[in-house]
Amino acid sequence: MKNALVLQSDFGISDGAVSAMHGVAHSVCNELSIFDLTHDIPPFNIWEASYRLWQTMTYWTEGTVFVSVIDPGVGSTRRSIVVKTGSGHYVVTPDNGTLTHIQRTEGIVEARIIDETINRLPKSGESYTFHGRDIYAYTGARLASGVISYEEVGEKIDHESLVTLPVKEPKRKKHSTEGIIDILDVRFGNLWTNIPRPFFRELDIVYGDTLNVTIIYDGREVYHSAMTFGRSFADTHKGEPLVYVNSLDNLGVAINQGSFAKAYNIGTGSNWEIVFTKL
Structure with a gap:
């Protein structure tokens, strides 16, 4: 065969x-x-x-x-x-x-x-x-x-x-969850994290909620803002950021019809950390 x-x-x-x-x-x-x-x-x-x-x-x-x-x-x-x-x-x-x-x-x-x-x-x-x-x-x-x-x-x-690269596993805390930016949705510049969708459910976060999103590179904060947790990109206006569930059932961050990675010069790997906090 x-x-x-x-x-x-x-x-x-x-x-x-x-x-x-x-x-x-x-x-x-x-x-x-x-x-x-x-x-x-x-x-x-x-x-x-x-x-x-x-x-x-x-x-x-x-x-x-x-x-x-x-x-x-x-x-x-x-x-x-x-x-x-x-x-x-x-x-x-x-x-x-x-x-x-x-x-x-x-x-x-x-x-x-x-x-x-x-x-x-x-x-x-x-x-x-x-x-x-x-x-x-x-x-x-x-x-x-x-x-x-x-x-x-x-x-x-x-x-x-076998050789492995360093990885930081996602964590769920009392009011927040944190992980890393695993990869980019390259063509569109969206950030794909290693944080699974069930972490949001355990924090009682539902579509429409507002979240604080913090991105840290090598221990230094490089981005912080509030954004909506949306079911799809239609839940925000063009040019606005949102948190969403990607095709692998993990959390992602995007700009509607824009490149989040390019706009804020964001990379990937275990030294790129991201934190979602429920307001």
């Missing part, structure tokens, strides 16, 4: 890198279904790669193989691995933190280090700067097409030893 192969990278599509990965996978099995998650991850942004995997993975069928190549350490001693997740998916990636969100949510049940003496594109020579093509796309295609089993990827390693 052949499983889908889904590719993610920070390569962009202005040159032939992504096409080369497709070509390698197709050469392994020309009946393989190959899809792109995104190739617009900002260069070297491991955090965003980790989030996009989690954002997408559970919508794909069990057995799907993901290849994620955001690899500032290519050619170094960092490990090349394949993991099996608690949801039954596989991820082929450098061991550099790309699995942080998956490890927290779906869990990782097994990890193997890629045996490059077997799972490396033939005739790829002494190139050590395009592992996305020579190792990851090749190994991912072999696994997805059934040319190799998961056990044939390489030696099993302790999945607890």
